[in-house]
Amino acid sequence: MESEAPQVHPFKHRSSLPQDLRRESRHRVRIERVSPSIDRGRYPVKRIVEEPLDIEADIIADGHEPLRVLLEVREPGERDWQGHAMFPGGNDLWIGQLVFRREGMAEFRISAWIDEVVHWQDSLEKKYRAGQREDLEVELLEGADLIRRHLSRVQDAEAAQKLVHWLSLWAGPGDLDLRVGMALDSDRGQEAAAFPDARFVTVSGLYLVHVERERALRGAWYEFFPRSSGTVAGIHGTLEDAARRLPEIAAMGFDVVYLPPIHPIGRSFRKGPNNTPNADGEVPGSPWAIGSEEGGHTAIDPRLGTMGDFEDFILAARALDMEVAMDLAFQCSPDHPYVQKHPEWFRRRPDGSIHYAENPPKKYQDIYPFDFLTEDWEALWEELGRVVLFWISKGVRIFRVDNPHTKPFPFWEWLMMEVRNVDPGVLFLAEAFTRPKVMYHLAHIGFSQSYTYFTWRNTKTEIEAYMTELATPPVREFFRPNLWPNTPDILHEYLQKGGPPAFLARLVLAATLSASYGIYGPAFEWCDNRPLREGSEEYLDSEKYEVRHWRPDPVHSLAPVIARINTIRRTHGALGWNHTLRFHPVTNEALIAYSKTGAAPDDWILVVVNLDPFSAQEGWLDFTPPGGEAMEVHDLMDDARYTWPPGPRYIRLDPADPARVPFHVFRRVG
């Protein structure tokens, strides 16, 4: 008998119940493994405006009643949730899709409940079909109770009206078969079921989606040093000179012009040509040694011009449909005004000197790192935030961040969040060449894009493995690659040894493997491949330490090929995505082949590249188009057209052929 149940073990531990468990005691549905999500929603996944986000979750309940699942989204700046139905995908997986219209931090969550209305209709129908007529009246009574309870939660008058009318058709007396038929109306049932008892509705945690503008995902970047833009050898170029280069850069089809730092350069310990230490003050110095008596991170190096010149530069780029990306190098030369004004922002040694950068036994006495954990950290962080906002006020909306992995993660997370509260369209590219998990974490905390290991991935096996990792979940959900064949810091041996055919191969790989890519010019288009010394990845006579004078040489320039490739990128949407990348087998390790698709089924690009810059390579490409039939392709580089029968096709690419580039970029015609 129940009375025997002992009172000796009361549930005195109620207080130990997690708050959530108590609040959710009557939530029969559990929502698990919401995907994509990073660290269970702690960090956002990334999308651009209009890019679909497919969402999945395991959603289960006890028993066997049907579930109703709602994917709710709150676009940036909105207060209300918009609901979209999720659908079962088998094995308790539910799927839904979101598309975001606005930049900023969107949120989604999932709500799920037992669909009592559909359950009742199912049961009524089965009993009706089984001829259990004796049960039908009470089933209808029960259903009427159920619908009335749902009705009591309907706010919208029109919807309520509709349900009241439905109820009147079968809840009263009348012909039983007719009334059962009316009660089984599945449209009305669906409508009523949208108003469950909130006490029994399970709501998932919040998941974030960082929605950015298109340039966060796709764009062609061109980096150059304004001070080397002068037309007279040996004379320091200006922003005006740099602006004069813009039409030529635009003609090559670039979207973003990125300038190394343009601020006053410190004099103390200034580096001379080829990184010679302690050169005299007459050398121009490294643009990354920021700050002198002429100003710091919000000033323009007077040798480059004035703030007005910079604003003109931005306007000139904008007139050519290009954006200017600024270098954000948060470090100081010893001559930076901050050093005098805010010595508390730097680490001081017991002898009173300030800690310069070092990697013992190497010393970088021309650079003082900030102490981001200083007691005065809030003032420091806010000042650096103001630097970013300053340049935003001048028209800059893309920042290429120098070595973000040597500054604390919380600083960046805070900075980018604050800046995007002011302007959600501001993009940050992480120049982090460091360990993989650190690079990915920078993407978690808000960097729109990142440099990659692409420069060091030169064989087919390396390229396929690395690009597949980047194009596939989970990485694809938060990390957007920006591929650079060269940078002022990296002239890879492959380019040094391979010359123009190597430059062409790396160009087309960067431009078609990734929606974002960039080159450092004119070093790239003029195929500068002289290293500082054998075994070094540094350029000889690097622009980092001196003013260079580039002599135009139209005959040997890669500019026409670059222009063609950028035109193809703009014309063919498939190249604007990363996640549709698929590699295809070729019977030759020097030949790599891959395709991408866009939104439309005929938006399809197939690229085949000879990775060997020295020899012609041939092989059989195993690519069968969807459907398996013959297809006609069009090589967008040389306008050749081929009809491909089903089965493998022969490919031969010769880097020595002066009439052709050592790669194909095919689109499908037929």
Next chain:
Amino acid sequence: MESEAPQVHPFKHRSSLPQDLRRESRHRVRIERVSPSIDRGRYPVKRIVEEPLDIEADIIADGHEPLRVLLEVREPGERDWQGHAMFPGGNDLWIGQLVFRREGMAEFRISAWIDEVVHWQDSLEKKYRAGQREDLEVELLEGADLIRRHLSRVQDAEAAQKLVHWLSLWAGPGDLDLRVGMALDSDRGQEAAAFPDARFVTVSGLYLVHVERERALRGAWYEFFPRSSGTVAGIHGTLEDAARRLPEIAAMGFDVVYLPPIHPIGRSFRKGPNNTPNADGEVPGSPWAIGSEEGGHTAIDPRLGTMGDFEDFILAARALDMEVAMDLAFQCSPDHPYVQKHPEWFRRRPDGSIHYAENPPKKYQDIYPFDFLTEDWEALWEELGRVVLFWISKGVRIFRVDNPHTKPFPFWEWLMMEVRNVDPGVLFLAEAFTRPKVMYHLAHIGFSQSYTYFTWRNTKTEIEAYMTELATPPVREFFRPNLWPNTPDILHEYLQKGGPPAFLARLVLAATLSASYGIYGPAFEWCDNRPLREGSEEYLDSEKYEVRHWRPDPVHSLAPVIARINTIRRTHGALGWNHTLRFHPVTNEALIAYSKTGAAPDDWILVVVNLDPFSAQEGWLDFTPPGGEAMEVHDLMDDARYTWPPGPRYIRLDPADPARVPFHVFRRVG
């Protein structure tokens, strides 16, 4: 100039900063992907006492300074954290291990910080070796400051004393080389580094580990119906009769005796033999139709005996080193006292009747399900909790839960937590044959063990795939299988058709693939394989609906084989684990081979089974022992010994051979 920085964009959005981000602004270290964890710590992983738990996490920081990582554990009921060092495992992965001594819910977390002391020592050493003597005095000064700051946080007088002494050796004046040598003492450095500035220490979230007693992982179960234990055909057996069977069950080597419900059985709509509906009241009824005027879930069916008989039964089992598992079937017959006393705990229809169980058009009028979401849910849940505590007070510490997947997850989560607050040694076995994600979720929320799909996995491919899934993370971390070749509900076609050789194959598979297994006897050991009808998995003349009388037949009984296998299980620790299971190729789809290892290297068992109950099967087993040399093995079933040269070995197993079982259980001798 900094003064140009605009004041027009103040950071007015500070309030939008997540609380965590603000609090953790100076935490340079990030701790990610802590593993194993379920839903980022929402649910516990499972271990038994003394079973090691290997923990991994990605731990990163900006910059290149060394990290120090502490794995902190709080055993059940303790207040203080115990710290254990974690070690780098490459690619920013850190690893550590915990072993728990006490049953209950343990917690762990990870703390990590920049190791400033080791960083300073590294730097000092590099400068010393590079001969940068001009820097050494200031380095020592800086180090002394650092150590003094660490010292200020040391509570333990002895530890402080040691560090003060160390400091005195090099912080004052004296020979520079000697002082540098002293300062580089890495033991003292390590000791000092254990006292970082708490403001800069990153602490992960909490992760749970549910630590249970050994029986949660391993045990051999025997299920039988006490009412069929009588010695006279046609007479309802009693608990006293059942107790008389215990020595024989113990002799077969079982650890747990599990009884179907022993409560009074309802009379309304009582089921007759072979599940005939609405039999008259003279049939014994189904034990799962719980409750009559004689009592409910805390009463004993008077036909079985008294509460005293049950307590005696428990004592008799305990005397034989066995435990009694009770059936927990939370449902009522229409005659259950709850129905009168607490009609509000059931769902009522508009006509005043109570909702019986149904799956339209099928009706189960002998069963009333509880309405777990009733307005009075707290009283209902507490009453059901009291039922469990009642039986615990009678000595039951294992519950086999009937159909847990048809009651709300929060109910079970709450119930098991409350019960384990009273007695952490209480085990729950989920009898859930349902969809995979639901089965796994029941394990998440606290079931110690679960029934599985094993019964329906009969081919080599099926068994290998399923058991690998169960033995491998993530499943292995939370789901403990209990394999049953048969149950009163399931007589698989394989047993129906295959007879005794099939019973033997399924027996050895269950007993050696999983640390926990069980049989339903005497149906199993006496090879009852008569189905209700062709195509049904129900037994003919099922004990669920009638009293059976089992006539002992020692000649045809499998009891001796069962006893042998259970002895092997007890002797060889390897069979007490699931996660060391590895399958080995055999050149015959009917022969399956697998091994398990225990803690000691020579604790190794290899099992080979002929899955074909009709024909002899032969093939080559591809098993190479560690080291690759020849080995001597001992078949624990027939005591044969073989010396195996390196390379594949021939296996032949004949189900028709009366002298041998159709499987091998080898241990390694040499």
